[in-house]
Amino acid sequence: MCNRKNPWRVSFKILLSSIVFASVLTACGSQPNYASVAIPKSYYSQQCFITQDESFIWLEQEDEWLTLPARAQQQFEQADINWLQDNVLIVSAGQKPTAGFDVKLTSWLLEQHHWQVERQLQVPKAGNLQAMMISSPCVLVKIPKSVKSFILNDPSGRALGRWMY
Numbered sequence: 001m002c003n004r005k006n007p008w009r010v011s012f013k014i015l016l017s018s019i020v021f022a023s024v025l026t027a028c029g030s031q032p033n034y035a036s037v038a039i040p041k042s043y044y045s046q047q048c049f050i051t052q053d054e055s056f057i058w059l060e061q062e063d064e065w066l067t068l069p070a071r072a073q074q075q076f077e078q079a080d081i082n083w084l085q086d087n088v089l090i091v092s093a094g095q096k097p098t099a100g101f102d103v104k105l106t107s108w109l110l111e112q113h114h115w116q117v118e119r120q121l122q123v124p125k126a127g128n129l130q131a132m133m134i135s136s137p138c139v140l141v142k143i144p145k146s147v148k149s150f151i152l153n154d155p156s157g158r159a160l161g162r163w164m165y
Contacts, residue, residue: 037110040141044102045075048138051095054121056152056161059088076140087145087163091119091152092138099131100124103139113148118155 049071050057059065062083065073068090081088093103100123107118124130143150145165152161 037112039108039110040143042105043076043079043140044137045140046099046102046135046137048072048075048090048092048136048140050090050092050138051136052092053094055090055092055094056119057088057090057092058161058163059090079140079142081142085145086142087147087150088140089143089150089152089163090138090140092136093121094136096135096137097132098124099133099135100128101135101137103137105139105141107153113146115143115147115149116151116153118153119160120155 049069057068060083062081065081065083065088079088091103091105093101102122104120104122105117106120107116109116148165150163151159154160
């Protein structure tokens with residue numbers, strides 16, 4: 001008996017392998033092409049002179065910026081805001097009786113036009129000595145106007161603020 005391979009079986013295996021290979025290549029190449037987005041720089045201040053309780057201030061125009069206390073504006077001169085390109089978010093912890101309080105923005109989730117961030121409040125540890133001084137810690141971040149939605153969450157995931165365009 002002759003020990004030859006069936007030509008149909010060999011052709012079928014080659015055809016099947018080619019189809020699987022082409023499918024894998026097509027699936028890998030069909031992912032959407034998103035531009036990479038970097039976490040924006042944050043500008044921190046221990047004295048932003050926003051004294052009301054914890055607040056989230058969203059600014060879209062320079063005339064809104066000008067309604068802030070002049071000393072608050074001075075704290076963030078280095079941010080160099082371009083109002084044609086950027087919106088501004090200021091997250092303030094409000095007025096505090098001692099040093100040691102801080103506000104941080106963490107856990108950035110940046111999808112091309114939809115961003116989420118988590119607000120972390122840092123409080124002094126019980127029993128630690130802190131300088132007795134009035135502080136008003138806050139953070140400013142510039143958000144590109146190309147971002148269509150921005151959500152600020154607390155550490156438990158509860159939305160503190162939503163801004164949509």
